[in-house]
Amino acid sequence: MSGLPIDTTPLPANFPQDFLPDRSLLARLLGYAARNGTGNMLEIGAETGIPTGARTGKVTPMIHYARGMGLVTAEKARGRWHLHLSGLGEVVYAQDRYLDEAVTLWTLHLLLCRRAGPTSPARGIADPWFALFAEGGIRLGNPFERSAYREFLSERQGPKGYLRSLSGLVLRSYTEASCLAATNVLSVVDRDVYCRHPAPDDRSCFPAYTLALLMAWDALYPSDRQVSLDQLYQESRLLNILDWNLAQSEHWLAWMVNRGALRLDRLTGGIMALRLQETALAVRGLYDERI
Numbered sequence: 001m002s003g004l005p006i007d008t009t010p011l012p013a014n015f016p017q018d019f020l021p022d023r024s025l026l027a028r029l030l031g032y033a034a035r036n037g038t039g040n041m042l043e044i045g046a047e048t049g050i051p052t053g054a055r056t057g058k059v060t061p062m063i064h065y066a067r068g069m070g071l072v073t074a075e076k077a078r079g080r081w082h083l084h085l086s087g088l089g090e091v092v093y094a095q096d097r098y099l100d101e102a103v104t105l106w107t108l109h110l111l112l113c114r115r116a117g118p119t120s121p122a123r124g125i126a127d128p129w130f131a132l133f134a135e136g137g138i139r140l141g142n143p144f145e146r147s148a149y150r151e152f153l154s155e156r157q158g159p160k161g162y163l164r165s166l167s168g169l170v171l172r173s174y175t176e177a178s179c180l181a182a183t184n185v186l187s188v189v190d191r192d193v194y195c196r197h198p199a200p201d202d203r204s205c206f207p208a209y210t211l212a213l214l215m216a217w218d219a220l221y222p223s224d225r226q227v228s229l230d231q232l233y234q235e236s237r238l239l240n241i242l243d244w245n246l247a248q249s250e251h252w253l254a255w256m257v258n259r260g261a262l263r264l265d266r267l268t269g270g271i272m273a274l275r276l277q278e279t280a281l282a283v284r285g286l287y288d289e290r291i
Contacts, residue, residue, distance in 0.1 A: 006070040006086045006279075008219060010116040011126050014162045015064040016169055017056065021108075021179050023099040025050050026071070029062050030093050033072045033083040040079050068126045070111040070215075088211075088283050095287045103286060105183050106205045110212040113241045117219050122237070128170050131156055133185075134237035137196070146171060146192040198243040204289045206255045211282045213238055214261070218279055229264070229271040259285075 028048040037044065041059045045052035052059040063081060066072040071089035075082045085093060088107070096104045113133045116125045124130020131152055132140075140148050150167040157163065171194055173179045174186035189195050199205065216236035221227050230246075233239045239249060256262045261277040 005073075006088055006111075006215065007067050007073050008117065008125070009067070010123060011064050011068050013127055013157050014160070014166060015061060015068075015126070016166065017061050018165055018169060019058045019061040020169060020176055021065045021069075021112075021173055022058075022062075023178060023180075025058060025062050026066055026069075027098050029059075029066050029083070030071060030085065030089060030097070033066070033085045033089060034093055036082075036084050038080055038082045040081070044081060044083075065112070068112045068129075069108040071108075087280060088286075091283055091286055095290075101287075101290070102182065102200075102202070103205050103208050103290070105180055106199065106208040107211060107286065109180055109183050109185060110208060110238075110241060111215070114212065114215060115219065115236055118235070122235075127156065128153060128166055130237075132170060133196075133241045133243075135240070137240055137243070143189045143193050143195040146194065196243055198248065201248065201251055203255060204291055206252050207282065207286045207289055209238075209242065209252055210256055210259075210261055211279070211286060212236075212241075213256075214275070214277065214279045214282050217275060226272055226274045229273045232273065 028050055032044060032048050037047065039047065041052045041057060042054060044050065044059045045057060050059050050062055051057055063072070063074050063083065067074050070086055071092060073084050073086055092099070092104055092107070099105070099108070112126050113129045114125050115130060115134065116123050122135070124134060132149060136144070136149065136152060139152055146167055149171070150163055153163045153167055154160070171186060174183065175181055175188060184197050186194050186196060199209070213232070213236070216238055217227070217232060220232070220235050239245065242249075253264065257264060261282065263274040263276055265272040265274070
């Protein structure tokens, strides 16, 4: 696997520019990145069919989504984007080119919600997503109102005019079939009222959860082979994003131990995790539990 490492650069808060993460457009962008495509917005739009204009359009937001989801690396110089598949992007492009499978969708969701390193206060790669799923549980409750989520974003970003539309866009990302609705992360309870749902305790999705855990380990404890599992969960907010408690994670933990990703020591009062697997191996094994 020759793909470049997964990008860890935080995205601008308003990177979507009112455009949803449409999987069909992301799939077209992956094909372009697979050819190591280089071009300005108009050239990329013409080659991929992603709608765009000289000043605005969907090309740049789709590049940012793909970057936040760990699928591509992207550099911009003199108005031209240079796109390449990451190692993860290579595997996804080879195994699920149209981004349809549950393990793919959960990978995209989890990586879009990941923490952007050990900064304080904690911020996400795509902070509106991180705010909702990683830190919004206690703050918003469940179910929650869109207005409460918008207020939470305002506390984090300041009173920006775009937050009204951005708050709605993040939520619609999980109710539109063309985006991430198949994850069943959110459902609509009433007008502008939403309910969060826990991640499935499904072995076919465990490789996605494991990849998210190892990537969080890379970002937070790059020099450590052994860490407190409770501390890793707390700092990464991964259980929050999965909407699980510690007991609900046991089946997945047993799976990781069985697959040789971790060794657990439960004799110290807490749970210490010894890392046995590198992230690149977890990337290659993303579809190993495919049914």
